Amino acid sequence: MSSALTPLFFDGHNDTLLRLLHSGKADPAGRFLQGDGEGHIDLPRAISAGLGGGLCAIFVPSPAGLDAEKNFLPPAQPEALNRTLAMARLLFEIEARSAGGVSVCRSAADIRAAFQRQSFAALLHIEGVEAIGADLDALYVLHQAGLRSLGPVWSRPNIFAHGVPFRFPASPDIGPGLTEAGKDLVRACNELKIVIDLSHMNEQGFWDIAKLSTAPLIATHSNAHALSPHSRNLTDRQLDAIRDSRGVVGVNFGVLFLRDDGVKNPETPLDILLNHIDYLVKRLGVDHVGLGSDFDGTTIPAAMGDVSGLRLIAEGLVSRGYDAETIDKICHGNWLSVLERSLGA
Known part of the structure; x- marks a missing residue:
């Protein structure tokens, strides 16, 4: 780490591909x-902030008028597949036009090499595999194309599992x-060395995966249920299982998943986010x-503003007595380590 205040960051989750496509703007x-x-996030701001890469999510929103908590989302919808491919194509186009500034990575070694070249290391992730x-x-x-991480569900049911709905306060x-198709999906991900993200799984689905999967348990963007009793957060028992599997939890910056009152208030103090890291x-x-910011996918504390606010987390960790080695682990090292164990070196 060059400075206690400017570490290298790797992020467990962003929704920037969806933001870019849904803006309706050209190019x-x-x-x-x-x-x-x-x-x-955009590339100049990421570089300035020290964000060296992250899991770049493909997410297909529910069709208009669909109640995601109640309605089953049909599998392999042509629209879901088409939109998934469109976002994957966008990521590959970004890489191709970046003159080496962005690298789509397929292994931990690829990520390390991208860091050395000062190239943004993008890992292709799908959040909810309705496609x-x-x-x-x-x-x-999709694996042949570069897919290396997926969440079987978003917070809605599909043929593989039942995503946890957004509720507060709630277990x-x-x-x-998991359905039988979901169990087949887990086995195939283990075979292909695709990370299985637990962040939007309900508790029963979490335990089904924990029992079946041979890979480390990973929640790319979730927080502590003990501090914020949102249904999307992880109980102590779930956290213990992730620890015992040598997995990782990426702290979500979304104020809905940080606060103890469930209020979507952007004026949430950064100390609350740091409290989750401490816990x-x-x-x-x-x-x-x-770290699993959920950038471009949720409301983050206004004090952060955007990716440039990552330095405030580093500064906060310094103020709480974390040493440089531990800050490096939280900011990027633990992600590299668990991805080595999950994807291969």
Whole structure:
């Protein structure tokens, strides 16, 4: 780390691809590369902030008028597949036009090499795999294209599992777990060395995956239920299972998942975010906590503003007595370590 205040960051989750495509503006790849100043991330701001890369999510929003908590989202919808491919294509176009400034990574070694070149290390992730059918054909094709991480569900049901709905206060123990197709998906992800993200799983689905999967348990963007009793957050028992599997939890910056009152208030103090880091470090140990911002996908504390606010987290950790080695682990090292164990070196 060059300075206690400017570490290298690797982020467990962003929704920037969706933001770029949904803006309706021309040349989304060019706007990311040149810097459009919109949302939370573009390449110039990422470089300035020390953000060396992250899991870049593909997410297909629910169709208009669909109640995500009640209605089953059909599998392998042509629209879901088409939109998934459009976001993947956008990421590959960004890489191709970046003159080496962005690298789509398929292994931990790729990420390390990108860091050395000062190239933004993008790991292709899908959040809710409605584009994939029970035959899993699309999974194998997408893996060949570069897919290395997925969450079986977003917070809605599909053929694989039941995502946890957004409720406060509430336990994550809402609804049934994996279907038989979901169990097949987990086995295939283990075979292909695709990370399985637990962040939007309900509790039963979490335990089904914990029992079946041979990989470290990873929640890319979740917080401590003990501090914020939101259904999307992780109970102590879930945290213990992640620790015991040598997994990682990425702290979500979303104010809905930080606060103890469930209020979507952007004036949430950064100390509340730091409290979640403290809690997770004490529960999991310093080797199992990372950052999972949810940039461009949620309301973050106004004090952060955008990706440039990452330095405030580093400064806050310094003020709480964390040493440089531990800050490096939280900011990027733990992600690299768990991805080595999950994807291979």
